[in-house]
Amino acid sequence: MPLGSPVLSRDAADMGLLGRIVDRLTRPKIGDRGARLEAEGRLEEAYEAYISTGQLDHAVRVLLARAESEPDPRRRLALLQVAASRAPEGSQSSRDARRRAASLRLDLARSARATALTSELLDLARQLEQLEMMQEAAEAYGLAGDTDNQSRVLVASGSIEALEDLLEFQREDRARRREREVAWKEIRDLDAIGKRLACLERCQQWLASFPDDEAIATFARGVESR
Structure with missing residues (x-):
């Protein structure tokens, strides 16, 4: 078959097309x-x-x-x-x-509860709420001390048991705060009238139940060192 014939040209073109397809x-x-x-x-x-x-x-x-x-x-x-x-x-x-x-x-x-900034915790709580992570949002509000929003989120999410636990905790916390106010007044009154031993005894009674109360512990050390 003569070189350059239409058949050879067509075959070459077909091979070129096939090569490009395989290459791709x-x-x-x-x-x-x-x-x-x-x-x-x-x-x-x-x-x-x-x-x-x-x-x-x-x-x-x-x-x-x-x-x-x-x-x-x-x-x-x-x-x-x-x-x-x-x-x-x-x-x-x-x-x-x-x-x-x-x-x-x-x-x-x-x-890092002790060092977390309230503003950061509130920002996190709002973000969790936007993401519809309601239980987590309620916890973040709680860590920030925002019990109003914590209660609101628990109600919205239908977490009745968690809400009841929160309300009970709040009642106990208020009672403890009132109890501390009374104890603190007694301690200062005893110190003011010079009843040093009675003052220290009252401090020790309180610290036996609440050993982390640094304010009263510091006051007791001051009275004891006189």
Whole structure:
């Protein structure tokens, strides 16, 4: 068959087309790079690959996976907060990241109860409430000392038993405060009239029941040192 005949040209064209199809099918796709890196456990690189191709949901999922494996709670919180900020607004991945971050913030607040700022606790409580995590929101309001909002959230969530426990705690707390006011007045009155031993005895009685009352303990040490 003569060189350059129509048949040969057509065959060559067909082979060229077939080659291009095979090349497209076998060449790694840019979008597949993130999945490959993720499968290899290279999560940081997978995250960057997903971000570079605009696959935000996949990028957020990788961040959440990284957060789950992060042992340090504060670094884990940072990863969750980045995931929440990266996720498309209103998406399920955004909600998941925000809920996990809020839950972790509550865990940290529990462990740092003595040093947690009231404003931070209230901000957390409001965020938990917005995320419809009502039990957690009630707890955060309680940690902040906002019993009014704590009661409101418990009522809204139908947590009747928890509400009853809260009301009972409030009654006991008010009774203890009144009892302390009476004891504190007795202690100061005894000290004022010079009954030092009786004053110390009353301090010891109170501290036997409430050893963490540093104010009365300090007062007793002052009386004893005179």
